[in-house]
Amino acid sequence: MVDEEKVHADEAASQEKQKRAENRPYPRKPLSETLKIIHAIKDNNAGKPWAPAQIADAIGRKQRSSDFQYIVAGARDFGLVDGNFRSETLSLTALGKDIAYPPSPQSEKQSLFRAFLSVDIFRQVYEYYKGNALPERKYFENTLIDQFKINIAYIDEFISLFEGNLRYLGVDVKQKVSLEAEVISSVDPQEAGMSPSRPAMVKSGRHRAFVIMPFVEKNPQRPPGFFKEVYKALIEPAAQAAGFDVDWANKPGSDVIQSNIINEVLEADMIIADLTDHNPNVLFELGLRFGSATGPTALVKTSDTGRLFDVDNMLRVYEYRESLWKSTLEIDIPNMEEHFRATWQNRESNETYMNILRRRPA
Numbered sequence: 001m002v003d004e005e006k007v008h009a010d011e012a013a014s015q016e017k018q019k020r021a022e023n024r025p026y027p028r029k030p031l032s033e034t035l036k037i038i039h040a041i042k043d044n045n046a047g048k049p050w051a052p053a054q055i056a057d058a059i060g061r062k063q064r065s066s067d068f069q070y071i072v073a074g075a076r077d078f079g080l081v082d083g084n085f086r087s088e089t090l091s092l093t094a095l096g097k098d099i100a101y102p103p104s105p106q107s108e109k110q111s112l113f114r115a116f117l118s119v120d121i122f123r124q125v126y127e128y129y130k131g132n133a134l135p136e137r138k139y140f141e142n143t144l145i146d147q148f149k150i151n152i153a154y155i156d157e158f159i160s161l162f163e164g165n166l167r168y169l170g171v172d173v174k175q176k177v178s179l180e181a182e183v184i185s186s187v188d189p190q191e192a193g194m195s196p197s198r199p200a201m202v203k204s205g206r207h208r209a210f211v212i213m214p215f216v217e218k219n220p221q222r223p224p225g226f227f228k229e230v231y232k233a234l235i236e237p238a239a240q241a242a243g244f245d246v247d248w249a250n251k252p253g254s255d256v257i258q259s260n261i262i263n264e265v266l267e268a269d270m271i272i273a274d275l276t277d278h279n280p281n282v283l284f285e286l287g288l289r290f291g292s293a294t295g296p297t298a299l300v301k302t303s304d305t306g307r308l309f310d311v312d313n314m315l316r317v318y319e320y321r322e323s324l325w326k327s328t329l330e331i332d333i334p335n336m337e338e339h340f341r342a343t344w345q346n347r348e349s350n351e352t353y354m355n356i357l358r359r360r361p362a
Contacts, residue, residue, distance in 0.1 A: 026158060034074040036071065037059070038092055049089035052083075079093070121166070159274070207245070208245050209269065210272070211235055214274070270297070270298060273298070277318070278305065299317040
């Protein structure tokens with residue numbers, strides 16, 4: 001006679017085992033693939049919350065497919081987005097924005113590493129082996145099963161994802177499981193020949209352009225990271241194409257002290273001033289540049305920013321498209337480059353702002 005209680009117990013145990021197996025404690029997609037979500041939001045919707053169906057189309061997936069659902073779930077687990085594939089929209093988290101709009105390669109590495117450690121089981125295993133090479137496969141498997149309770153059915157998948165993510169982050173798992181030396185700069189500015197109080201411009205023999213623009217988006221219509229993206233995707237490539245070494249104060253390693261910014265405003269060969277949203281700090285620095293009459297100034301702003309009567313009516317201001325879509329950048333970058341070239345080439349013949357204001361009526 002069959003022991004019914006034992007049968008029920010075995011069935012319950014089997015169901016519980018199956019439930020545990022189905023609920024993996026890690027994303028089923030690697031970090032590199034989940035980044036498609038944030039780049040789709042950035043490139044196609046200016047970083048603003050976007051509907052999952054449109055994101056799926058942008059990355060070549062179907063919204064209801066398991067593949068897309070795993071990618072979205074992975075992006076959420078890595079801390080890159082808020083929402084799921086059924087949400088009205090997916091939005092970038094603070095970490096997602098840091099990766100979408102990195103101010104430097106070093107900052108991008110740091111943010112990607114933070115995303116990897118956002119997954120608890122990845123962080124635990126990483127901390128367990130940090131500073132050492134991963135052991136031989138059979139010993140690694142045993143530790144994952146005994147120490148971290150990874151279901152034996154998913155050992156191959158977990159190891160593939162764990163090692164693949166680390167390789168993507170630049171870690172040689174056969175040497176050591178550590179990323180700190182690669183993502184945290186230990187360079188002493190003084191040993192590198194740089195002033196600790198002022199950022200060093202690249203010394204290439206070219207003319208120097210310094211950008212004054214807002215650091216923070218005060219206009220609610222601007223997505224977080226908007227001005228960083230304007231600088232990296234538009235102003236910097238246009239200025240470099242026009243023959244300038246270009247820099248601005250809002251970047252890691254810079255001592256963003258007002259006096260240092262003012263020194264750059266007064267000393268740079270050319271100033272590029274972004275008048276978008278009529279930021280008071282930018283207008284103050286622009287006034288100092290105009291008053292010093294030390295060199296040319298190229299003015300730019302978004303097309304949705306209103307005119308300044310005392311500036312737009314007397315000087316040329318290039319208006320760029322605030323969407324920053326690839327199609328609009330292809331138009332704005334060469335046009336802005338020409339604007340910078342013309343400003344520099346006509347620096348001797350163009351009247352300064354102060355000369356125009358001080359002109360006495362006949």
